[in-house]
Amino acid sequence: MAKSKPQKTEKKADKPAEKLEKDNTGKKPAAAAAKPGSTPAPEAAQVNIGITRGDRQKIADGLAHFLADSYTLYLKTHNYHWNVTGSMFNSLHVMFMDQYTEQWNALDGIAERIRALGFKAPGSYREFVDLASIEETPLQDASDWRTMVADLVAGNEAVCRTARRVLDIADDADDAPSEDLLTQRLQIHEKYAWMLRSLLQ
Numbered sequence: 001m002a003k004s005k006p007q008k009t010e011k012k013a014d015k016p017a018e019k020l021e022k023d024n025t026g027k028k029p030a031a032a033a034a035k036p037g038s039t040p041a042p043e044a045a046q047v048n049i050g051i052t053r054g055d056r057q058k059i060a061d062g063l064a065h066f067l068a069d070s071y072t073l074y075l076k077t078h079n080y081h082w083n084v085t086g087s088m089f090n091s092l093h094v095m096f097m098d099q100y101t102e103q104w105n106a107l108d109g110i111a112e113r114i115r116a117l118g119f120k121a122p123g124s125y126r127e128f129v130d131l132a133s134i135e136e137t138p139l140q141d142a143s144d145w146r147t148m149v150a151d152l153v154a155g156n157e158a159v160c161r162t163a164r165r166v167l168d169i170a171d172d173a174d175d176a177p178s179e180d181l182l183t184q185r186l187q188i189h190e191k192y193a194w195m196l197r198s199l200l201q
Contacts, residue, residue: 047118055173060119062166063178067110067122068131069162070185073155074103079139080152086143088199099152099192106185113181134158149196156193160186 047056081096111121122131129136134155141147163182170178 049116051117051173051175053118055169055175056117057119058169059166059173059175059178060114060117062162062169063110063114063117064119064122064127065131065133066159066162066166066182066185067107067114068128069134069159070103070107070110071128072132072134072136073152073159074100074107076134076137076155077103077152080148083139083142084145084148086145088145092145092149095195096152102188106188109181110185113178116177133162146200149199153193153196153200156189156196159189160193163189 047053049056051059077096077100081093081100084092084096111123114121122128137151139148163186167179167182167186170182
């Protein structure tokens with residue numbers, strides 16, 4: 001029994017040496033390669049959806065401007081929902097809520113399309129101010145509902161113009177999902193512009 005103990009000690013000492021020899025080959029053990037959360041291979045991280053990187057970049061840039069316009073219009077509509085007063089309060093309060101709720105829910109789809117194309121979506125006020133064609137409008141008189149409505153007509157029409165520009169870029173690149181997204185948004189914002197404009201006639 002006195003002889004067996006040193007033999008066990010020697011075997012234990014041999015194991016780390018064997019492991020070092022395997023590690024020195026440069027190959028990762030199978031267990032380490034299968035770890036969840038490990039960095040994917042570079043080729044797995046590349047976007048290969050049948051649209052060139054240059055075209056994807058152009059579409060993503062256009063969608064970033066569209067997202068900025070959409071977010072600015074959403075915020076403006078929500079602001080007017082909070083602050084409208086006067087004889088049209090009830091109907092406009094409800095209409096603005098319906099519109100800003102729908103607009104808010106649409107923002108994710110735009111941002112996620114940019115991500116699907118392989119690019120970062122803008123997500124800060126500073127980025128939105130730099131990218132948007134719609135200017136922020138300080139609220140002067142909460143009872144002046146006509147100015148609010150006219151401002152939202154102009155905002156919805158601006159979103160439509162941006163959508164059409166990006167739609168042309170997506171069409172040239174045969175990017176059907178972006179075309180579909182933009183077509184749906186166009187229909188909605190044209191409808192909002194018509195409904196709001198009707199209040200002023």
